[in-house]
Amino acid sequence: SLGFPLFCYFPHPGAGAGAAGRRGGGRRVPGTVVALGAVSLVTDVSSEMVTAVLPLYLVLGLGLSPLQFGFLDGLFNGATALVRLLGGRLADRGGGRHRTVAGAGYLLSALSRLGLLLAGGAAGGIAAALAADRLGKGVRTAPRDAMITLSAPPEALGRAFGVHRAMDTTGALLGPLVAFAVLWATADAYDAVFVVSFATGLLGVLVLVLFVPGGAVPAATVPRSAPEPARSAAPAAVAAPKPARPRHRVLRDPVFRRVTAAAALLGAATIGDSFLYLLLQRGLDLSPALFPLLPLGAAACYLLLAVPAGRIADRTGRRTPFLLGHGALLAAYLTLLAPLGPLTAVLVLVLLGVFYAATDGVLMALAGPVLPADGRAGGLAVLQTGQALARLVGAAGFGVAWTWWGPRPALVAAALALAAALAAAWKILPGRNDT
Numbered sequence: 001s002l003g004f005p006l007f008c009y010f011p012h013p014g015a016g017a018g019a020a021g022r023r024g025g026g027r028r029v030p031g032t033v034v035a036l037g038a039v040s041l042v043t044d045v046s047s048e049m050v051t052a053v054l055p056l057y058l059v060l061g062l063g064l065s066p067l068q069f070g071f072l073d074g075l076f077n078g079a080t081a082l083v084r085l086l087g088g089r090l091a092d093r094g095g096g097r098h099r100t101v102a103g104a105g106y107l108l109s110a111l112s113r114l115g116l117l118l119a120g121g122a123a124g125g126i127a128a129a130l131a132a133d134r135l136g137k138g139v140r141t142a143p144r145d146a147m148i149t150l151s152a153p154p155e156a157l158g159r160a161f162g163v164h165r166a167m168d169t170t171g172a173l174l175g176p177l178v179a180f181a182v183l184w185a186t187a188d189a190y191d192a193v194f195v196v197s198f199a200t201g202l203l204g205v206l207v208l209v210l211f212v213p214g215g216a217v218p219a220a221t222v223p224r225s226a227p228e229p230a231r232s233a234a235p236a237a238v239a240a241p242k243p244a245r246p247r248h249r250v251l252r253d254p255v256f257r258r259v260t261a262a263a264a265l266l267g268a269a270t271i272g273d274s275f276l277y278l279l280l281q282r283g284l285d286l287s288p289a290l291f292p293l294l295p296l297g298a299a300a301c302y303l304l305l306a307v308p309a310g311r312i313a314d315r316t317g318r319r320t321p322f323l324l325g326h327g328a329l330l331a332a333y334l335t336l337l338a339p340l341g342p343l344t345a346v347l348v349l350v351l352l353g354v355f356y357a358a359t360d361g362v363l364m365a366l367a368g369p370v371l372p373a374d375g376r377a378g379g380l381a382v383l384q385t386g387q388a389l390a391r392l393v394g395a396a397g398f399g400v401a402w403t404w405w406g407p408r409p410a411l412v413a414a415a416l417a418l419a420a421a422l423a424a425a426w427k428i429l430p431g432r433n434d435t
Contacts, residue, residue, distance in 0.1 A: 032151040033160045035211040036144055037167030042204035043106055044168055047133060048175025049182075049197045050116060083138030084388070088381025091143035092374060098143040098150075099214045101377075105140025106208060109133045110201025117194040142381035147212070149368030149376055155314060157368060161361025162310025169303040173296055250379040255430050256370045260383050262425040263363060266326050267390030269421035271398040271414045273298070273352065276332065279407060280348060283340035294349065301353020309357040310365070318366040319429050325358025326422055333415040337408065363387075 091101040115129030145161075152160035178200075179193050186192040251257050277294045280286065286294075313321045332351035335344055364380060371379035394414075401410035 029156075029160055029163045030151045032212060033148050033164055034167075035207070036147060037164040039106065039204050039208045039212065040144070040164065040168035041171040041174075042200060042207060043109065044171025045175045045178055046113065046197045046201035046204065047109065047137075048172050049179040049193055049200070050113065051130075051133075051175075083135050084142050084381040084385050085378075087139035088142035088146070088378040091146060091377035098147045098377060099208065099212050102140040102143040102147070102212075103205060103208050105136040105138070105143075106201070106205045107136070108139065109136030110198060110205060112136065113194050113198035113201055117191060117198070142377045142384060145364045145368070145380050145384075146377035149364065149380075150373060154369040157365035158310035158313035158318060158362060159307065160310070161365050162307035162357075165310075165357075165361045166303050166306040169299050169306060172299045173303060176296060250371060250375060250382055253370065256367060256379065256383075258428050258430050259363075259367050259370070260386050262428040263383060264386040264390040265421045265428070266418070266425050267387040268394045268397075269414070269418040270329065270391055270394045271333075271411075272391065272395040275395070275398055275402075276336070276348065276352060279336050279411070280340065280345050282407070283336070284342075284345055297346065297349035298352040298356070301350050302356045303353075305354060305357035306361065310361055313358075313362045313365060317431070318362050319431055321358045322362050322366060323422065323426060323429065325355045325362070326418065326425070328352075328354040328358065330415060330418045330422065333411060333418065336411055337415070 087101050087105060091098045109132070112129045112132035115125065115132055118125065148160055148164055149157060178196070182193050182196050183189070251260065273295070277291070280294055281291055309321060309325075328351045332348045332355070335348050335351065338344055363383070367380065367383050368376060398410055398414055401413055405413075
């Protein structure tokens with residue numbers, strides 16, 4: 001009924017990774033992972049209720065130029081990225097405060113809906129409320145992902161992140177639909193949307209408190225020399241935990257440094273989903289009323305493919321799916337350069353969904369086992385921050401290119417940049433024999 005695969009189960013929240021999941025081939029996912037997925041689902045319903053039409057509102061409603069929109073979009077993402085460092089550092093202190101820090105982020109996002117309600121249409125108030133929502137997301141992301149990596153065995157992390165991302169994306173799909181239903185029932189009363197969004201956000205915080213265990217999460221450890229599982233690894237005794245090292249020195253680890261460099265390089269060559277949707281809207285001459293359906297199409301594809309992509313990554317290694325996902329994004333850019341019609345538009349949305357399914361959780365599953373358990377949230381925050389700041393540069397750069405050259409030449413430049421970044425990342429990303 002939630003739209004995620006039925007092989008998930010929801011046992012007692014304290015349940016860790018049992019024997020059924022040690023080979024990565026079991027059909028169960030730890031309860032903590034599913035609980036976190038439920039929190040993300042509910043929170044995304046709340047968030048997407050108020051953000052589904054943001055690009056259209058800013059560009060067509062307020063008349064922002066592509067340059068201004070690219071800067072604003074990148075600024076919000078950049079602020080989120082910087083706060084991730086703080087969230088990760090706080091979560092790793094005191095023996096693991098992952099749930100507490102993540103809960104604070106979820107609560108801040110819920111309270112931002114009250115800010116929208118009280119803003120009264122003032123641009124400054126709306127911007128502050130949106131910033132609070134993004135800051136809340138930044139605080140909670142690294143602790144949440146660290147809890148996932150610490151709850152599931154390393155050889156099943158792709159599946160665990162796939163389940164979580166599928167549930168998260170279910171919320172992203174339901175949010176705009178709930179907003180539409182509320183507006184239809186209340187004769188376009190936007191205040192009612194903000195009230196429902198606030199109540200839904202608080203429900204997500206309640207689920208976190210009730211079903212996600214507090215304190216440090218038992219780590220699923222892995223030998224330092226094998227950050228990725230072998231293709232057909234047999235069950236073995238649990239390895240000794242990796243020795244802790246100072247959290248600020250995670251970038252001295254050559255494997256983690258290469259993963260971070262590749263993610264940042266590829267991030268700098270992406271132009272942002274909002275620009276893709278605007279290009280589709282202009283190319284199809286799509287009615288503004290139908291614009292919110294574009295993100296739903298990509299999210300639906302992501303939802304369907306997140307778990308299969310995670311399982312494939314667990315079996316074949318996570319490096320190749322991560323790179324192939326960016327290849328799908330490159331194919332989306334090239335498709336946008338062709339004459340647009342209904343079929344090509346659908347293809348772009350499918351390729352965007354493939355991109356996220358093969359990269360989002362897969363990157364966290366690739367990097368997580370490389371990091372020590374007591375510094376995992378901080379390390380993932382460094383990775384996520386580097387990637388997000390690089391995407392800020394990519395979004396702002398594409399906005400500049402669009403403003404100066406026009407959309408088509410800017411898209412050609414973006415495709416060339418992504419192709420070059422893919423070739424470089426293929427050399428940079430570590431393989432199983434590099435560790």
